[in-house]
Amino acid sequence: MKKRSVLLLTMCMVVMTAGCASGGSDAQNPDNSESGDELNVLIVSDLDPLEPVFAEYGDKNGITVNVESVPYAEIFETIEVRMGTEEDTIDVLVADAPLITNYTAKGYLAPLDDYVAEDSLARITESSREGGTVDGQVMALPLYSSCVNLYYNKELFDERGVEYPDYNVENRMTWEEVVETAQQLTYTDDEGNQIYGMTFEQIDTPYQLLPLSQSLGAVQYISDDQTTTEGYTNSEEVVEAMEFYGNTFNKWNISPKIDGSESTSYFCSGQIAMFVGGSWNISSFDEAGVNWGVAPHPYFEGGDAVTPTGSWYMGVSAYSKNAEAAAGFVEWLTTDDETCQKTYDIMQNLPCNISVLDAIEADPENEGTPAALNVYEAMNTAMARPGMVGYEEWQSVLQKTYSDVKNGADPKEALDSAVTEIDSLIEKYQK
Numbered sequence: 001m002k003k004r005s006v007l008l009l010t011m012c013m014v015v016m017t018a019g020c021a022s023g024g025s026d027a028q029n030p031d032n033s034e035s036g037d038e039l040n041v042l043i044v045s046d047l048d049p050l051e052p053v054f055a056e057y058g059d060k061n062g063i064t065v066n067v068e069s070v071p072y073a074e075i076f077e078t079i080e081v082r083m084g085t086e087e088d089t090i091d092v093l094v095a096d097a098p099l100i101t102n103y104t105a106k107g108y109l110a111p112l113d114d115y116v117a118e119d120s121l122a123r124i125t126e127s128s129r130e131g132g133t134v135d136g137q138v139m140a141l142p143l144y145s146s147c148v149n150l151y152y153n154k155e156l157f158d159e160r161g162v163e164y165p166d167y168n169v170e171n172r173m174t175w176e177e178v179v180e181t182a183q184q185l186t187y188t189d190d191e192g193n194q195i196y197g198m199t200f201e202q203i204d205t206p207y208q209l210l211p212l213s214q215s216l217g218a219v220q221y222i223s224d225d226q227t228t229t230e231g232y233t234n235s236e237e238v239v240e241a242m243e244f245y246g247n248t249f250n251k252w253n254i255s256p257k258i259d260g261s262e263s264t265s266y267f268c269s270g271q272i273a274m275f276v277g278g279s280w281n282i283s284s285f286d287e288a289g290v291n292w293g294v295a296p297h298p299y300f301e302g303g304d305a306v307t308p309t310g311s312w313y314m315g316v317s318a319y320s321k322n323a324e325a326a327a328g329f330v331e332w333l334t335t336d337d338e339t340c341q342k343t344y345d346i347m348q349n350l351p352c353n354i355s356v357l358d359a360i361e362a363d364p365e366n367e368g369t370p371a372a373l374n375v376y377e378a379m380n381t382a383m384a385r386p387g388m389v390g391y392e393e394w395q396s397v398l399q400k401t402y403s404d405v406k407n408g409a410d411p412k413e414a415l416d417s418a419v420t421e422i423d424s425l426i427e428k429y430q431k
Contacts, residue, residue, distance in 0.1 A: 038064045039322060039329055041092040042082075044075040047143070047312065049346050053339060057329055065329070076392065083108040088319040091326040095140050097131050097310030098395075101387035104134040105429065110316040111137040115327035120335040128352035131384055132313050140315035141334035142352040144343060147374040147382065148201075148208055148278050148308050150178075150295040151285070156195060156273040160185055165274075165295035167368055169376055172296035172305060175212075175244065178274065182254035185273035193271065197254035201263050201277030204402035206385060206395055207308050208276065212241035214383050215303040221386045221394070227430055229394065229422045234415035242401075242411035244300075249406050257406055279370045280349060294370045297377065309382035311349065350374045390426035397422050 041054065048069055058065040068090075070078045079093060083106070095103055103109050116138060121129055124142060132140040150165055150173065157164055162184050165173050173181070182197025189195055202208040218237035222229050232238075248255040258266060267275040268288035275281075276297070285292050299305040314334055316326040332339060340353035344360075348371075351357055357375050366372040388394060401418040405411050 037062065038066060039091045039326055040066045040068065040089055042068050042070065042090050043094045044312065045069045045071045047094065050343060053342055057332055063325065083317065086319045088321055090317045091320040091322050092329055093315055093317055095313045095315050097313055098385040098387055098391045100132055100140050100313060101134050102389050102391050104139050105389045107318055109139045110318045110320065110323055111139060112141065112316060112327055113138050115324060116331045120331050123335045123337060123354060124352040125354060127382060131310055140313035141330055143312045143314055143334055144347060144349040145309050145352050145378060146278055146311040147350050147377045148276060148297055149370055149373060150297060151275040151277060152293050152295065153270060153273050154291045154293050156185055156270065164293055167295055169296045173298045174301040175298045176301050178298050179252055179254065182274060183252060186254045196256045196272050198248065198274040199255050199263050199266065199272050201275060201281065203258065203260040203263055204399050204406065205260060206398050209245065209402060210385060211297065211306040211308055212244060213238040214306040215299045216240055217303065222388045226389055229419045233422065234419045239412050239415055242405055242415060246405040246411050250408050279374060282370065294373065296373060305381045306383045307377045307381045309378065310384045350378055389429040393425040394422050
């Protein structure tokens with residue numbers, strides 16, 4: 001865990017108005033004159049590259065932004081422990097998209113409706129706004145979103161004489177076609193190395209695996225009253241998707257039985273031909289010298305094209321003593337046009353800001369790239385993870401279930417067992 005202060009060099013306190021925001025937006029920031037001159041921001045270490053942006057805000061508005069960075073493996077437990085004790089030393093906190101409903105139910109987040117201007121909300125996509133809205137109240141705003149594509153190793157395709165996947169979304173591969181192609185690309189090379197046809201980046205995580213069942217028509221994973229996952233998380237569509245997933249490891253043998261933390265390195269070392277993953281891996285591909293190509297995310301024949309979406313949101317702690325100032329920081333960081341452009345330039349993750357999305361789409365240099373493809377998917381095929389009060393428990397159980405199926409467990413039996421465990425864990429949230 002790291003604590004840092006983003007230094008401010010301003011001589012005096014200023015009122016946070018549109019004039020203090022960057023020139024790319026006229027978002028109205030709330031008055032900070034009575035809320036102190038410091039903000040404490042809790043982030044995941046993935047966001048460390050954005051600290052210069054935080055510093056700019058402190059510079060413009062005469063406040064010190066204290067940044068506390070926590071590794072991904074620790075961030076969720078950190079939030080639970082510290083917010084669960086109603087700690088008031090956190091003003092702004094990061095929140096993973098599907099946990100916003102859970103954090104709201106637990107009373108961790110302060111509603112932003114009274115602080116954030118309507119024209120600021122209008123700058124981000126509707127789906128992103130909805131992702132941070134619970135029971136009609138805006139509880140958090142998106143820092144950026146995400147998308148997943150099909151990446152492939154051109155050298156392995158060339159070696160086996162296999163045609164590259166098509167970039168055109170009208171010709172996106174079906175999962176059935178992926179299996180056929182992957183079988184041609186699963187072999188032992190001349191040096192005795194086992195090459196596999198495909199893998200998911202996040203091998204046992206709902207974020208990247210939910211589109212399998214969503215493509216088959218699954219739209220709900222818990223009952224409307226949030227009391228049971230029986231008949232939802234183990235629906236016919238989910239079972240069919242899990243059977244497909246298990247077959248990639250145990251029937252077709254086109255995917256390696258590795259941990260998700262190893263998948264990117266396998267692709268980078270030329271051991272996997274097709275990689276279903278996020279664009280955040282591109283720098284790793286390039287550093288490894290992979291001659292890669294990109295194609296749209298696959299779908300099941302007769303089903304819908306669905307891609308995962310959602311990422312980090314920023315919210316205001318319900319226990320903050322500086323709620324107005326904290327909300328001003330969140331509004332500027334997540335909706336201001338110029339700031340969102342800087343965030344995209346630094347992180348290269350799919351933005352939620354409409355102005356930045358339009359600029360990406362209009363730039364001829366992005367033609368044929370993951371960036372342009374992701375804009376299309378964000379506007380046409382993106383489907384969020386389910387928001388539920390027991391999402392952490394649900395995800396944890398499903399991760400174990402995916403792992404069991406990967407290792408040969410019967411998909412239906414594994415899912416039936418999973419919903420029984422999940423329902424017992426979420427009983428504590430029932431009113």
